[in-house]
Amino acid sequence: MRVTCQILNYNDADHVVRLVKKIIDYKLIDNILIVDNCSTDNSYSLLKKVFFNNIKVKVIKTLSNRGYGVGNNFGVNYAFNYLKSDYVLLSNPDVFFTENVIKSLIDAMLNDSNNGICAPTQKIKGKVIKERAWKIPTKFQYVFGETRLAKLIGSTSLYKSSYFSSSRSGVDCVPGALLLLNVRKFLDIGGYDERMFLYCEETTIGFKMKKRGYSTILLNNEFYDHIQSTSINKSIDDNVKQRYYIYYNRLIFLRDYLNASRVWLYIAKKVFNYLLNRLSKGTQNNEKKQRLNFPKGNSKNGIGNFKIFK
The missing domain is CATH 3.90.550.10 (Spore Coat Polysaccharide Biosynthesis Protein SpsA; Chain A)
Structure with missing residues (x-):
């Protein structure tokens, strides 16, 4: 062994x-x-x-x-x-x-x-x-x-x-x-x-x-x-970006492991956008409040791209 x-x-x-x-x-x-x-x-x-x-x-x-x-x-x-x-x-x-x-x-x-x-x-x-x-x-x-x-x-x-x-x-x-x-x-x-x-x-x-x-x-x-x-923190030193990765990976998990429907994914995107938007209001760097996009992924069930801020 x-x-x-x-x-x-x-x-x-x-x-x-x-x-x-x-x-x-x-x-x-x-x-x-x-x-x-x-x-x-x-x-x-x-x-x-x-x-x-x-x-x-x-x-x-x-x-x-x-x-x-x-x-x-x-x-x-x-x-x-x-x-x-x-x-x-x-x-x-x-x-x-x-x-x-x-x-x-x-x-x-x-x-x-x-x-x-x-x-x-x-x-x-x-x-x-x-x-x-x-x-x-x-x-x-x-x-x-x-x-x-x-x-x-x-x-x-x-x-x-x-x-x-x-x-x-x-x-x-x-x-x-x-x-x-x-x-x-x-x-x-x-x-x-x-x-x-x-x-x-x-x-x-x-x-x-x-x-x-x-x-x-x-x-x-x-x-x-x-x-x-x-x-x-050595890899990602920005709290908003850290949460972004968490939520994007949750979308992958919801879609590909929990077999979430389009409705569930739509709701998830709305909730995650809300949480990230709320988090961003606490940052002192205005540039961090600008629009971010989730990276492209498998389009199955339509994760695709979505804007964090509108």
Whole structure:
């Protein structure tokens, strides 16, 4: 059994080096694979130089930055084909975890041959995050989840806290900052949806695993620390643009995974436009209030382009 720790980097070499130095002697990790997602700084050359003489560390680079999903798919394929990995521990650069966490993840994965993903519980500033795991959202929850309507009727995709009272919980989706993948199962479902540049990949991979009959497990007594959004802010430093990617990817998920009708997609566009418009009013930069367009996508069910501001 071979385990590779895969770290996706974008302009964040300092965090990557710091993490690798902490985990380099972990005996349960056979290889550390750094995937530079076509950084615009000197990350790739720096990482190659720092780990040049270390046979445990491999540094590779994507041809272009097409987002989280493409970068991680690229790495997992490399880990499978060249490093002969059975499991890949996907890790953000801005996390910390002990070797005991890896052992618990492997034990949990091997406990049931049906397991496709196992993850420890995420902490930020010493506290367990609210969204430690969640259910696959309904169309209503994905469209109205950030509105008063959803709060009024109590519609949420989050599990109740009591659900995590045992040592392990079967869940639909887990955060992507640190998780262990069964490589063959990951490749069997086609990996991450490469149309999603950033955000919603966790829900989508959870959906694909569940649809194929594979399980996702959360370890409730094993933890890791995460410096929230450090990697994301390196890629997209504008809050409005971050929300834009979230809503566009939700449209993809609604259309292609939840089979939303044209009516649902029309409503979703209106709601997302409203939320983005409301968010933009808080920015001090007037240029950010100008019209934005969603990128072209598959025209099935008519997502196409739509204006964020009118």
